[in-house]
Amino acid sequence: MKRYAFVTTIPIRTGALQRGVAIITRHNGNINRVHFDRSIDPHTVFFEVTAKPEEYEQIRQELTDIGYLQTSLETFASLKIHIHLPHESGALNEFLIMTTGAGAQVTSITFDDAGIHPDRVTIAMSVREIGPAEQLLDALKSRYPIEVLEFDNTGETLDDTVFYLRFAQKMRTLIESDDDDFLLRFLGDINHTAQDLTARGEDPKTVFRNVLEAGEYIATTCGDGFYADVQIVHLSEEVTLYAIQLPGGGNIYLFRTLDGFEMLDTGYAVYHQDVMQLFAAYALPVAEQLTRIITSHGDADHCGAGGFFDVPAIMHPATREIIRTGNRAWGSRNEGLVLEEIYTTMIALYSRWNPPAEDNIRLICPETDEKRSIFPVVCRLTIGDLGFEVLETPGGHQVGELVLYCPEKGYLFTADSLMNFASLTEERRRYNSYADYLVTSVNVDSDLARAERRALIGLAQEFTEETGRPCTVFGGHGAVSEYRDGALTIVGAVEHYTHAGGRELPEKNT
Incomplete structure (x- = not known):
């Protein structure tokens, strides 16, 4: 037997x-999951x-026959008017x-012949589909003196009696999909997240708000809203590094x-055109001269533009398996958690995920049993004149x-296991908080994550003790930072980039 998901609308x-x-x-049919909350949507x-x-x-057909099965997302328009009736x-x-x-x-109506407007009725309505709403408005204008207070065909002003419809219409714009069947399935997934987090004590409306705000932030930081913070670090005689903090996601x-x-790492795919424009502003012919991508891990903000x-x-x-399965928790003790899979x-x-093509993937296979601290040394590679x-x-x-x-220079690229949180802007911190909230932790195993962080700090301390640097x-x-006296401190200058302003003068950090 197979598991099926569907959405119903009941009177x-x-x-x-x-x-x-x-x-x-x-x-x-055996019901594996059901979720209905009248306080969200009646x-x-x-x-x-x-x-x-x-x-x-047969289940689908009978539910369709009685008008329960939801197979499309209707478009509603809302209309609010003052109308003068005889x-x-x-x-x-x-x-x-x-x-x-x-x-x-009719969603609201108010009239009082003893009030300050004894001949005026104020009425708000929702109308299925935009065309009939416009026709109704024209018909009313031809018959009654009216004043249009509000005419909205985006769904923004609809009330919570159609909460999921409003939510789905907002999602439609964020993921740019006109496929109602896909949107209904995805809406079911997001509802599953809300159900899970509600069981953990969270407010369901807060869950839905976080889902939307995460997508809205990504959407508004593309194109004209794109910005980045850039550090240029001369690593050696042959290697110069451009460290680029994108508006959201990884560096x-x-x-x-x-x-x-x-x-x-490549950042989100949705930022690709913006990143290429940034490269051009820095006179970096990456499209013509890129020779290799190194992928630190499978989250979309690190591998998502590799394709x-x-x-x-x-x-x-x-x-590679995380990319193939679309589950960031693959291989971990959290692999089966609904929150992880749906968040992925x-x-x-949201980010228009476009990971490296299968034909371009080169797998790292362990070459020795060597370890550094708790970390297996799976291989070595050279970038310019630097050995890693x-x-x-x-x-x-x-x-x-x-x-x-x-180890020669003390350069430690730590992916998401260690970073200078204090260097994050308020906007980036807020964006990062969405993931923490929606999956309860960005780490698939918090105990191991703490061990990783301690071991990486240990490597940094060991290098300083041995070299004095x-x-x-x-x-x-x-930001790129130096580990000094138990703390991470931003190193060098940070340039702020926007498409409109280009490269802004860097501010020195000490």
């Missing part, structure tokens, strides 16, 4: 929910059932006959060598995460 009357459940039961019920294919089709018997009734005939649902580290460019480049992409075998899907949609050990983390943030360490930490987020 507000006694026994309505039981009627739908009875149909599922009659055709031997009509919408989400189901997941296990059934044989032929029985599921002060005579039947005037309001005639008006309501017109609105009812147009399929309008891009671009190495300029005598032979071209190498890139550690735009037809070059080898080095990664751990687990990272959500961010992939590639270390595999225990899988606290994500299984297969890679750290690059240059600070270790430079290049985190997956935040």
